[in-house]
Amino acid sequence: MKNEAMIDACLACFAACEMCATQCIKLLSEDHLRCIALCRDCAEICALCVKLEERESEYSHHAMRLCADMCSACAEECEKFATHHSHCHECARACRECAEECMAY
Template sequence: MHQQNQSLLAALNACIAACEHCATACLQEDDVKMMVRCISLDRDCADICALTARLVARGSEHAAHLLRECAEICKACGDECEQHAAHMEHCRECAEACRRCEEACRQGVTA
């Protein structure tokens, strides 16, 4: 597999793990209602990253389209998690993973 695809797949998989962890941790917060948008975006982001990873891994002709969408959702999730990052470590880690994945997806589209 091409080195760029390996880096992209690593970023996608790291983002999946961070988003799943963040969503689970958000469900354990005292004010879960405050975290609804974060949880929803975490789940959407993890799902789009998983699908994108599968299409990239198989060299699908549709990967480029999905990479653009994935970058957009990673940005939205990262933006939301950053709002909670000062007082929630899981959100800080998720925001960082989303930013790395967003950038890797944008680079993957242009490759």
Template sequence: MNNCVAHCNYCADACLDTEDIKIMVDCIRTDRACAEVCSTTAKLLAANYEEAKGMVEYCHSVCKKCADECGKHDHQQCKDCADACRKCADACAENLA
């Protein structure tokens, strides 16, 4: 999850420097949301919080959405972020199994 957080934060920051930032707005917002959700989920899991299932489900959903959004763009930071988000979504699914 922390790898996903790092990639989402990097992607959002790098997207701010793109030439046509208007087409990157959804990517940036989704990256920021995903980073926050993953960070919070990782903290809850690290604390062995028994009621974390709903957060893990939400994290899974947000990571899939972020992977889809970043996957729409050709920038390397977006491709890398989409990959990290897919891996995080897979980790969430494993945790829920």
């Protein structure tokens, strides 16, 4: 049985991470390099979780545990910039929600 709440959270997180990484790249600041890297990694694992869940992979739960860890790390990094950049604030929020859904799986 597919976990629609997790799929929705992963898709929202994927979009927020892609947007955040793109906006941070435009800042041309070395301070945001880790944020960019984590956002890109987080977006990829979120997409993978959706794919595995949609194909009912027996390994979905393994990917979701990793996704929860990566989302938490990305949220923590984005929160460092959240007061100055709305894209970082939104990304951190989406990452926290995704981590919660993946941990509940």
